[in-house]
Structures are given as structure tokens and as C-alpha cells.
Amino acid sequence: xxxxxxxxxxxxxxxxxxxxTPWKSWLLFLLFAGPNVALLVIFTYKPLVQSLQYSLLQWxxxxxxxxxxxxxxxxNWFTDPATANVVRVTVIFTLVTVVGGMVxxxxxxxxxxxxxxxxxxxxxxxxxxxxxxxxxxxxxxLFVFDPNFGVLGAVLKSVGLGSPDWYNDPAWALPMIIVVYxxxxxxxxxxxxxxxxxxxxxxxxxxxxLDGAGPFANFRNVVLPLLGPTTFFLSVTTxxxxxxxxxxxxxxxxxxxxxxxxxxxxxxxxxxxxxxxAGYSSAIATVLFFVLLVVTAxxxxxxxxxxxx
Amino acid sequence: MSLxxxxxxxxxxxxxxxxxxxxxxxxxxxxxxxKGRPRIxxxxxxxxxxxxxxxxxxxxxxxxxxxxxxxxxxxxxWVPESFALSNYVGxxxxxxFGNFFINSLITTVVGATLKIxxxxxxxxxxxxxxxxxxxxxxxxxxxxLLVPQQIVIIPNYTLISDxxxxxxxxxxxxxxxxxxxxxxLFRQHFLTLPVSILEAAALDGASHWTRLWRFVVPISAxxxxxxxxxxxxxxxxxxxxxxxxxxxxxxxxxxxxxxxxQNNDGVTNWGVLMAGTVLITVPVLIVFFLLQRRIVTGLTSxxxxx
Numbered sequence: 001x002x003x004x005x006x007x008x009x010x011x012x013x014x015x016x017x018x019x020x021t022p023w024k025s026w027l028l029f030l031l032f033a034g035p036n037v038a039l040l041v042i043f044t045y046k047p048l049v050q051s052l053q054y055s056l057l058q059w060x061x062x063x064x065x066x067x068x069x070x071x072x073x074x075x076n077w078f079t080d081p082a083t084a085n086v087v088r089v090t091v092i093f094t095l096v097t098v099v100g101g102m103v104x105x106x107x108x109x110x111x112x113x114x115x116x117x118x119x120x121x122x123x124x125x126x127x128x129x130x131x132x133x134x135x136x137x138x139x140x141x142l143f144v145f146d147p148n149f150g151v152l153g154a155v156l157k158s159v160g161l162g163s164p165d166w167y168n169d170p171a172w173a174l175p176m177i178i179v180v181y182x183x184x185x186x187x188x189x190x191x192x193x194x195x196x197x198x199x200x201x202x203x204x205x206x207x208x209x210l211d212g213a214g215p216f217a218n219f220r221n222v223v224l225p226l227l228g229p230t231t232f233f234l235s236v237t238t239x240x241x242x243x244x245x246x247x248x249x250x251x252x253x254x255x256x257x258x259x260x261x262x263x264x265x266x267x268x269x270x271x272x273x274x275x276x277x278a279g280y281s282s283a284i285a286t287v288l289f290f291v292l293l294v295v296t297a298x299x300x301x302x303x304x305x306x307x308x309x
Numbered sequence: 310m311s312l313x314x315x316x317x318x319x320x321x322x323x324x325x326x327x328x329x330x331x332x333x334x335x336x337x338x339x340x341x342x343x344k345g346r347p348r349i350x351x352x353x354x355x356x357x358x359x360x361x362x363x364x365x366x367x368x369x370x371x372x373x374x375x376x377x378x379x380x381x382x383x384x385x386x387w388v389p390e391s392f393a394l395s396n397y398v399g400x401x402x403x404x405x406f407g408n409f410f411i412n413s414l415i416t417t418v419v420g421a422t423l424k425i426x427x428x429x430x431x432x433x434x435x436x437x438x439x440x441x442x443x444x445x446x447x448x449x450x451x452x453x454l455l456v457p458q459q460i461v462i463i464p465n466y467t468l469i470s471d472x473x474x475x476x477x478x479x480x481x482x483x484x485x486x487x488x489x490x491x492x493x494l495f496r497q498h499f500l501t502l503p504v505s506i507l508e509a510a511a512l513d514g515a516s517h518w519t520r521l522w523r524f525v526v527p528i529s530a531x532x533x534x535x536x537x538x539x540x541x542x543x544x545x546x547x548x549x550x551x552x553x554x555x556x557x558x559x560x561x562x563x564x565x566x567x568x569x570x571q572n573n574d575g576v577t578n579w580g581v582l583m584a585g586t587v588l589i590t591v592p593v594l595i596v597f598f599l600l601q602r603r604i605v606t607g608l609t610s611x612x613x614x615x
Binding site: 025026028029031032033035036037039040042043044045046047048050051054061062108111112114116118119121122124125126127128129130131132133134135136139140141142143144146148149150151154157183187188191192195240244246247250251265268269272273278281282285288289292293296 | 351352354355358359361362363364366368369372380381383385427428430431433439440443446449450453455456458459461463464465466467468470483485486489492517546548552553563564567568571577579582586589590593594597598601604605609
């Protein structure tokens with residue numbers, strides 16, 4: 001890269017005023033941006049490359065020896081019968097939390113956007129769980145779900161139903177995790193939708209109403225299309241955080257019972273730190289990273305299209 | 310604890326946020342006023358939503374005061390006989406809660422302060438300093454957003470453990486310290502600042518360091534506060550990394566230490582566990598209720614810019 005002559009780049013009058021020799025301004029830049037970049041290289045980029053290397057090794061965490069085994073870890077993961085279950089759990093968890101979160105979040109936003117008394121307080125309350133620790137949320141819900149002494153069991157009994165054994169039944173543990181995840185995160189979705197709803201121009205709705213459109217038609221034909229970009233933004237961000245969720249699962253089920261709540265993210269932790277198969281775990285991490293990358297790439301392509309109509 | 314309708318300070322960036330208007334502001338798009346049933350239906354739905362959010366928290370709070378026989382009873386008993394603090398005493402005696410609290414406080418305060426500082430200096434460099442590979446550096450920082458810390462736990466754990474930093478503050482703080490999102494938001498903000506102020510400062514002979522802290526930071530206070538609050542909350546709640554690099558109780562942070570109260574000898578002592586849960590959630594809830602407008606600005610800024 002040719003070194004630009006000073007002044008060529010200096011459109012900024014502030015910098016022009018005090019022209020420095022190149023090495024001095026480079027040093028200054030290094031002082032300002034260097035530490036952050038160094039940390040990113042050490043703790044983000046280098047480990048990313050290392051993770052790819054580890055995924056080609058048969059290596060246990062903490063062990064001094066490792067054997068190069070090529071793509072065996074990947075082959076093993078894709079052919080392991082347990083993988084089908086992990087993928088199933090991951091897909092169900094992600095799909096229900098993303099789609100459910102969006103539907104519930106939008107409904108809440110529409111409700112809280114109405115001109116009713118107390119909406120201010122209701123907004124605060126709905127967002128509050130989002131700022132709480134995932135572990136604490138998991139633990140408090142564990143007591144809500146307790147089949148014998150929990151409040152949910154009591155409610156179910158009062159309407160003549162028995163409480164499922166949420167902790168020990170693989171069929172019920174995943175729904176339990178999903179409910180708790182939604183409870184914690186739905187406020188964020190509602191919050192973002194609420195911001196978008198308030199940017200909807202009032203005149204548009206008034207015009208449509210004058211043309212005889214009812215509230216439902218207004219929503220379908222005027223409001224919903226305007227929420228398109230927000231919906232897309234949310235679908236990607238909630239998908240990414242869903243795929244990475246860990247705290248609630250660790251606090252409530254530790255991936256069980258019978259791996260009924262083991263997602264890919266949880267499997268990475270378990271293989272890497274409980275079983276100690278660091279090479280295998282790194283291979284799963286690499287697969288998950290590529291999934292995340294594809295999701296983000298799709299978002300970027302989409303957003304570029306959206307911006308220049 | 311209702312949200313204030315009228316803004317006290319005019320901050321233009323917050324105009325688009327849902328928090329700035331509430332009942333009676335009437336600026337937003339809304340359905341034409343209807344009377345009768347729809348309103349009642351709206352109130353009922355709102356009540357339902359609020360109840361769904363609040364009841365689990367109330368259940369936690371009440372349980373933290375219950376005696377054993379009030380917890381293990383069928384049918385359930387909602388309100389405890391007395392608001393005795395025995396479960397809190399039990400929680401504090403069973404695990405070193407004081408240490409957890411101090412560790413959480415240190416990692417959160419030091420971590421968030423350094424993170425914000427790194428974000429500010431990097432954004433300043435990218436916007437106001439001259440360097441030929443500026444765009445590349447900014448790209449490098451922003452691309453890091455695509456690499457979640459969760460993906461690289463194994464290499465990072467190996468590094469920290471090789472350095473002998475297990476059970477240390479540097480081991481807890483350093484790996485997550487770099488600022489990618491903050492740099493991104495600060496850069497967006499710095500690009501909107503009036504150049505004239507910095508020009509005047511430069512004429513007075515102020516160094517770049519002085520220009521950043523004396524001129525840029527004060528006029529960017531609302532943005533910085535919003536980003537800072539969001540990173541404080543996420544540092545406070547951080548779980549996976551502290552779980553990996555700490556195995557000594559005295560060095561644990563609150564979320565990690567809290568799980569020590571779980572399942573002692575196979576049976577969960579709900580009263581004590583809920584007392585511990587209250588101790589970790591209540592500080593965050595108080596901060597949220599007091600500073601919600603700033604926090605909300607921080608949470609939504611990603612969506613508005615991104």
C-alpha cells in the first residue's frame with residue numbers, strides 16, 4: 001500500500017492545523033487503538049484460528065499430548081447417533097424461542113403501544129427480566145416448576161390437571177427451558193418493536209382510517225409492512241443469542257434429563273470441560289461458528305438490499 | 310414506579326425511543342380512541358402480561374422468607390407467617406456471599422470502565438486520527454462482533470490456565486475486555502459531533518488525549534452512559550467464563566457462587582436458594598428501575614443504528 005502524502009488525506013481541518021510527521025501520528029494511533037486491537041487479536045482472532053487447529057486433534061483438555069487426526073472429529077460428530085438428538089434439541093429450542101419470542105414480543109408491543117393508563121409501568125415490568133442474571137432466572141423458575149411444592153403445579157391442580165415431572169421427563173424439560181428463556185427475553189423483542197411502532201407516521205394511519213380501513217386492516221396493510229426491517233433485525237439477533245444460550249440450561253437441567261435439553265452450545269461446554277474432549281468440542285464449536293456466520297451473512301446481504309430500496 | 314411522561318432533559322437521540330412518551334404524550338401513532346369493551350380487554354391483557362412477569366419474582370421473594378414447613382407443604386402457602394431473615398442468614402453462612410459480591414463488583418466496575426475506555430480511545434482514533442490502515446483497523450474491530458466469546462472458550466481457557474491465571478481477577482476480566490460493539494456505537498456518534506469544537510481545542514494547543522477527555526467525552530455523555538449501563542449489566546450477569554476460570558469459592562462471582570446453594574446433599578433447600586437469588590437480582594432490578602431510560606437507550610441503540 002503506497003504511503004499517502006500528508007495532506008492528501010487531511011480533509012479534517014483539525015488534523016490539518018497541526019501536521020505531524022508520519023511516525024508520530026502512527027504512534028499516536030497505536031496508543032489509542034492498539035490496546036483494544038491487541039486484546040481482540042489475543043482473545044478473539046488467535047483463539048478462533050486455534051479452535052480450528054484443535055478441531056483436527058485428538059486431544060483432551062489439560063493433556064500434554066495430542067494426535068493429529070484430520071477431519072475425524074467432524075466425521076465422528078456428524079455420524080454419532082447422539083448428534084441427531086442434539087441437532088433436534090437445538091432446532092426446536094431455537095425455532096420456538098425465536099418465532100415464539102417474535103410473536104409474543106410483537107403482541108406485547110402492540111398492547112403497550114395503546115393509549116391506556118399504566119402502560120408506562122407495564123413497559124418497565126415487561127423489560128425487567130431481560131436485565132436479570134440467567135442463572136438467577138433459571139433457579140427461581142426451578143422452584144416455580146417444582147412438581148410437588150411449586151406454584152405452577154398448584155395452578156395446574158386447581159384446574160384439574162396433574163403436574164408433569166418437569167425435571168426428570170425428557171419430553172417436558174425442553175418446554176420448561178423454552179418457557180423460561182421466553183420469559184426472560186421477550187421484553188427485549190417487545191422493546192425493539194415498541195421503538196419501531198412509535199416511528200410509524202401517524203398520518204399514514206389517519207389517511208387509511210379516512211379511507212375506511214379498520215384497526216385490523218390498518219395493522220395488516222400499513223403497520224406490518226413498515227415493521228419489516230425491524231422484524232428482520234430481531235429474527236437475526238434473537239437467533240444468534242438463542243443458539244448461544246447457556247446460563248438457563250446450566251442452572252435448570254445441565255443438558256438433561258437423557259440429554260433432552262443438550263443444545264450444540266451446551267454440548268461444546270460439556271465435551272470440552274466435563275468430558276474433556278477438547279478436540280471434539282472444538283469441532284462442534286467450528287460447526288456452530290459457521291452456522292452463526294451464515295446467519296449473519298444473510299442478514300448483511302438482506303440489509304444492504306433494504307437500505308437502497 | 311411508573312415511567313415519567315415528560316422528559317427532563319432534551320436529548321434528541323432519545324426521540325425515537327419508546328420510553329420518552331407514555332400516557333398522555335399522544336405524539337405516537339395510535340389507534341383511534343375506542344370506548345367500552347376493547348379498552349377493558351386491553352386492560353385485562355395488560356394485567357395478564359404484568360402478572361406473568363411479576364408473579365415468578367414475587368414467588369421468589371416470598372419463598373425467601375418462608376420456613377421449611379411453609380415451603381414443603383401441600384397445598385402451597387403463598388405468604389409466609391413472618392418475614393424472618395433466617396434464610397438470608399443461612400445463605401450467607403453456607404457460602405462466602407460477601408466475597409461473591411466483592412468479586413462481582415470488582416470485575417464489573419473494572420471490566421466495564423476499561424471496556425468503555427478502550428471503546429472511546431479506539432473510536433476516537435478511527436474518527437479523528439490519521440493512519441493509513443484506519444478502515445482496516447475498524448473492520449478488524451467490528452468483525453470481532455461475529456465471533457462470540459462462547460465459541461473460543463477452549464483456546465482462551467488453555468491460555469489463561471497456561472499463564473497461571475485461574476482464580477485471578479485478570480483471568481476473569483481480560484478475555485472479555487476488548488470493545489467491539491462499544492467502538493462501533495461510539496464511532497457512529499463521534500461522526501455526528503461538530504468539528505468546530507475540536508478545531509477550537511486544537512487551536513488552543515490541546516493534545517488529542519485532552520481533546521478526547523475534555524471535549525469529546527463530556528458532549529457524548531448520554532451515549533456513553535447508555536453503553537456503559539448495558540455493559541455493566543452484562544458483566545454483572547456474565548456466567549460461562551467465570552464458571553470456567555474460577556474453582557475456588559472465594560474468587561467466585563455472584564452468578565457462579567449462587568449455584569453452590571443448589572442441591573446440597575441432593576435436596577434443594579428452596580428457602581435459602583431463593584434468598585440467594587433475591588440477593589443477586591434485587592440490586593440489578595433497583596438499578597434498572599432508577600436508570601431505565603438510559604438502559605433502554607443502550608439496548609435499542611443497536612437496533613436503531615444497525
